Amino acid sequence: MSRQVGGRGNNGSNVARGAGFAAAKGAGLIGVALIIGIVLLNVVDDGDLDQPDSNAAAATTTTTAPTTESSDATTPTSDDVPARTPAELAVLVLNGGAAQGAARSMDEALNVAGYTNTLEASDWPDREQDGNVVMCKAGLDQEAAALATAVGEGTPVEAFAEPAPPGSESADCVVVVGAAAA
DSSP states (O other), X not given: OOOOOSSOOOOHHHHHHHHHHHHHHHHHHXXXXXXXXXXXXXXXXXXXXXXXXXXXXXXXXXXXOOOSSOOOOEEEOTTTSOOOOTTTSOEEEEESSSOTTHHXXXXXXXXXXXXXXBOOXXXXXXXXXXXXXXXXXXXXXXXXXXXXXXXXXXXXXXXXXXXXXXXXXTOSEEEEEOBOOO
């Protein structure tokens, strides 16, 4: 019986050690692949379960604008643009003849109703009106109607004032709080 000294022997423990390392390496690779898959799903998936085919292109409706020139230009209809949520709408509340602090109170009430993107309430100097009014920039008709309902039942919607109300440069809509109708 000869025994090998040094070098590589036919030792069973080396085989077991190699198999254990390979199994751990394989499990580690599976774990990394799983994490990458989860991250990619979160990045790619928009969470819309109502779509019949998530790979289908979104259908849009367009109309051709009549012109005197020869043109193939299309104009998207208002149905193409979804209404902004109350939190997305930039709203400015101005006091236009109401008691002092009325604009701030309306601002706080709108915040509770979900209009959280409000600018600092202020006064509209030289503006005296009875009742409240909502004014939104062009193209925000749906948002104006929803905001008017949040302000109070029967609140009228008017075209955005020209010249623009003070401080309304970054506002989508302005709520003018007027004196209470007698």
